[in-house]
Amino acid sequence: MEHFQTSRVNTFPFVVGCLDGTHFKINTPKTDAISYYDRKGNHSIQAICDSKFSFLDVFIGYPGSCHDANVWKNSPIYKGITSGRVELAKDAIILADSAYPLSKYLIAPYRDNGHLSREEKQFNYYLSSTKVFIEQTFGILRGKFKILNHIDVRNMRDVSNVIIISLCNFA
Template sequence: MRHEKLLGTNRIEIYVEETVPRYSDPLFRAHFRMTRASFQDLLELIGPHTEVKNISLERRTLACLWYVSNQETFRNVVDRFGMSKGSLRYYLMNFCRTMTSEDILPRQITWPRKEEYRAIAEQNAVKYGFPGAIGCLDGTYIPIPGPRDFRDSYICRKGFPAFHLQGVCDNKLKFLDVFAAYPGSVHDSRVFKNSPIANLLANEPLPEEYHLLGDSAYALLTYLLVPYRDNGHLTADEKRYNSVHSSTRVDIERCFGLLKGRFRKLKYLDMRNVREIPLVIVTCCVLHNFVINRESFVDEDIDVDGTDTEGTTGTSPSEHQSGVNKRQ
């Protein structure tokens, strides 16, 4: 049996047997954000952790990928893949729980081992000129309709309801850590303070010569270096520090832009169940790393409008003296 849809000027065919849809490779990647070979690898990854159902694993997975990769409504995705709304929601949540399970997530989003710090820092130093950086930290907003209860707490500084996604990435735009647990009204610095990665770095500090880079929304720490505040009296060295810091830290903005360029549902995640929203967000981050490990990307894949990092507002975070000494 074959299900056909018209998509602009392109006729595409969705086979509902056990076979993968027979798109041309460029069209397959355009709609599902990965090549056919990567899709086969994804099926092999999730297959052992997925229960058998009447609808094939391929079709279920393609429906989930289509949902997170495009901005179509839930109803349109249901019609496209010939299943009920209840079925799609069930398969989507199962897919997200599988991708964020302890069997898969820790293998796709991994914090570097101590013996890897030096190589990462040297790559950043050669590429940008900033020594000792092993990752870049920032937060971004994922727009949502907003829940019916406590909706005001989800209104971000830009005036719309959103969920907060915190990420740490390397110079290959791979996530080293992600954290999605707070509504959009919560400031970056508070999200970081209460995140697992902050707890990890507090209990297992980075060697003194290594650090993360963050913008001035964060407190200055020995393991998190931020720019000098521009009070109009910065020295030439401080201005150069800020310039190189900024050119290095832009990787996290490009990482978020690539994430939202690939998984466009994150431009507006039309879900109201706040318990399920983090599952979908983190699933997209896992898929982001999964694809980067197998495929290259070009700058055109990066959504420049998706780099809506929070920036600095409100009271400036504190500067710990140990961080001040290290930065100096």
């Protein structure tokens, strides 16, 4: 939490991580291809990063057509937190975008319907100023491992392995 707090001028308090999903362009798989027919035909991961651009948790393997909230609710980290097997520090929160459901440990911005109050806009500004860490971490990952820009394999296990190997060598 301390490093998040001191990392930027306009930071959100009590943050231990930032959550989001990202998609990787893949060849259409031979089996279960229909699951990968989203608007871009992608393979996705969901990750939580810290303020030093390191991944704290990664959940891999869902088709890009799955909604972020569904992937989150099926992830081991979500199940661990909600069951009490994974404990967060007192008052700790994870920041996410509005695709994710609010909870006592997961905070998302107000949906901007064009009628946000000044306080709600400021809340969203501070949240996004901190949540940008996950976007930057994904950007660093893609820059370091160009293969992730298009994974040219057909077997889903191989796709997952390429991503996992890249993540393991990310440090």
